[in-house]
Amino acid sequence: MIKLDVGWTFDNRYARLPERFFSRVLPTPVRAPELAVLNRSLAAELGLNEEALRSDAGVAVLAGNRIPDGAEPLAQAYAGHQFGYFTMLGDGRAVLIGEHVTPSGKRVDIQLKGSGRTPYSRGGDGRAALGPMLREYIVSEAMHALGIPTTRSLAVVTTGETIRRETELLGAVLTRVASSHLRVGTFQYAAQWGTKDELRALADYALERHFPRFEEAENRYLFLLEQVIARQAALIAQWQLVGFVHGVMNTDNMTISGETIDYGPCAFMDTYDLKTVFSSIDTEGRYAYGNQPYIGGWNLARLAESLLLLLDEDEEKAVALAQEALDQYPALYHRHWLDGMRAKLGLAEAQEGDGGLIADLLRLMEEHRADYTNTFRALTLGEYTGMALFDASEFREWHERWQTRLSQEAVSREEAYERMRRHNPAVIPRNHRVEEALAAAVNCGDYSVMDRFLEALADPYAYSPEQAEYAELPPLSDRPYRTFCGT
Ligand code: AMP
Numbered sequence: 277m278i279k280l281d282v283g284w285t286f287d288n289r290y291a292r293l294p295e296r297f298f299s300r301v302l303p304t305p306v307r308a309p310e311l312a313v314l315n316r317s318l319a320a321e322l323g324l325n326e327e328a329l330r331s332d333a334g335v336a337v338l339a340g341n342r343i344p345d346g347a348e349p350l351a352q353a354y355a356g357h358q359f360g361y362f363t364m365l366g367d368g369r370a371v372l373i374g375e376h377v378t379p380s381g382k383r384v385d386i387q388l389k390g391s392g393r394t395p396y397s398r399g400g401d402g403r404a405a406l407g408p409m410l411r412e413y414i415v416s417e418a419m420h421a422l423g424i425p426t427t428r429s430l431a432v433v434t435t436g437e438t439i440r441r442e443t444e445l446l447g448a449v450l451t452r453v454a455s456s457h458l459r460v461g462t463f464q465y466a467a468q469w470g471t472k473d474e475l476r477a478l479a480d481y482a483l484e485r486h487f488p489r490f491e492e493a494e495n496r497y498l499f500l501l502e503q504v505i506a507r508q509a510a511l512i513a514q515w516q517l518v519g520f521v522h523g524v525m526n527t528d529n530m531t532i533s534g535e536t537i538d539y540g541p542c543a544f545m546d547t548y549d550l551k552t553v554f555s556s557i558d559t560e561g562r563y564a565y566g567n568q569p570y571i572g573g574w575n576l577a578r579l580a581e582s583l584l585l586l587l588d589e590d591e592e593k594a595v596a597l598a599q600e601a602l603d604q605y606p607a608l609y610h611r612h613w614l615d616g617m618r619a620k621l622g623l624a625e626a627q628e629g630d631g632g633l634i635a636d637l638l639r640l641m642e643e644h645r646a647d648y649t650n651t652f653r654a655l656t657l658g659e660y661t662g663m664a665l666f667d668a669s670e671f672r673e674w675h676e677r678w679q680t681r682l683s684q685e686a687v688s689r690e691e692a693y694e695r696m697r698r699h700n701p702a703v704i705p706r707n708h709r710v711e712e713a714l715a716a717a718v719n720c721g722d723y724s725v726m727d728r729f730l731e732a733l734a735d736p737y738a739y740s741p742e743q744a745e746y747a748e749l750p751p752l753s754d755r756p757y758r759t760f761c762g763t
């Protein structure tokens with residue numbers, strides 16, 4: 277038998293950071309690994325051989341049973357504010373096997389999630405269940421297809437072992453691909469327990485990895501802060517525009533790269549409501565839909581504090597620089613959000629009254645308990661059926677105002693609707709559809725429901741006939757939807 281080469285090309289730089297930032301640890305082998313899903317297009321993008329990944333040797337790597345040449349497995353150390361409380365965390369059930377360099381020269385982390393205990397596991401078993409790992413796979417890939425920066429999912433393998441949660445569940449390992457796993461919490465960790473040199477080493481690593489233009493900056497650490505602020509402002513605006521509720525915006529779940537990370541209790545909002553919360557443990561609504569932009573700012577302030585020592589020798593000056601950078605965030609966020617909302621309404625130009633036009637639509641959506649995604653889908657298609665909102669006289673007045681506004685655009689009406697199609701998804705991973713796909717896969721080993729769903733999600737702006745059924749709302753009995761953290 278010819279042994280196929282997967283094509284891993286590791287060049288591990290995080291492992292060269294001071295020892296404080298990680299613990300070398302191997303994934304714990306599992307009994308009977310079996311491939312559940314493999315992401316073919318991502319494998320191709322990464323320059324990996326699909327057939328080799330599917331082979332026993334390939335799956336053994338994805339399960340953590342075999343370490344490929346060039347890998348240097350480690351668990352990353354980090355801290356974080358969880359629901360406002362600061363704690364030491366770290367990869368408690370994940371191992372970074374290495375940094376893979378793709379054929380086009382892009383560097384990505386290859387991380388196994390659910391790979392066993394590490395020095396940071398605290399009381400946990402280091403394992404993950406199949407359902408939540410498939411959930412991360414579906415939603416992260418859907419986010420990617422929506423054009424929203426995110427970590428991605430290369431594969432899920434089942435372990436052949438059960439894990440104990442409320443019941444016994446089948447274990448699984450997810451291979452997560454990220455432009456890095458640096459978090460706000462990684463910097464909090466460095467600031468809290470590291471030396472100034474260690475903090476600087478981490479900041480330099482982040483700059484080289486994500487913001488190579490730092491050489492042009494007068495103050496490279498201020499530049500780092502400003503760039504993360506800019507990326508998070510853009511990211512969170514994109515979440516808001518598609519109605520994505522992350523669910524656990526703890527500082528350890530906020531990246532430096534500006535990618536969405538950690539799909540635990542996340543979900544897409546159905547009915548438009550700023551107070552939307554899905555996570556069963558978020559009883560105060562700290563991470564509610566409408567709160568996400570503010571929490572983003574709060575988390576960035578924690579990053580700024582962590583970088584103070586590097587911003588300036590003079591503490592007062594450092595604080596002033598940090599504050600100045602943080603002060604940019606609300607306006608940056610709002611600009612992205614407003615531009616995005618304009619695009620959702622087919623508007624390419626900016627006019628004074630646009631903010632009011634948008635606010636009035638959102639108010640009407642809230643009053644009539646309209647489905648967020650389907651409202652914009654209907655505006656895009658010009659099909660006004662099946663929603664109470666569309667029967668309201670106030671909506672008809674709003675619609676007329678919008679049409680008048682559209683006629684003031686330089687481009688044709690056709691082009692405006694084209695624009696809307698590119699910004700209003702025809703399909704999102706609605707909770708009841710995600711649950712349906714997971715139930716078939718986990719309870720019956722039937723992956724066809726998930727495959728079909730993934731296909732519909734792969735191009736959410738296609739408006740294909742196959743996507744129509746996924747726009748349907750859950751039966752009322754399924755609401756309110758709750759997600760659970762016991763993953
Ligand atoms: P998360 O809520 O997934 O962001 O996880 C928060 C922290 O808990 C991280 O440090 C995780 O590594 C850790 N963690 C979550 N689940 C487990 C588990 N089953 N075993 C060990 N650590 C875990």
Ligand code: MG
Binds near residue numbers: 528529538
């Ligand atoms: Mg996390």
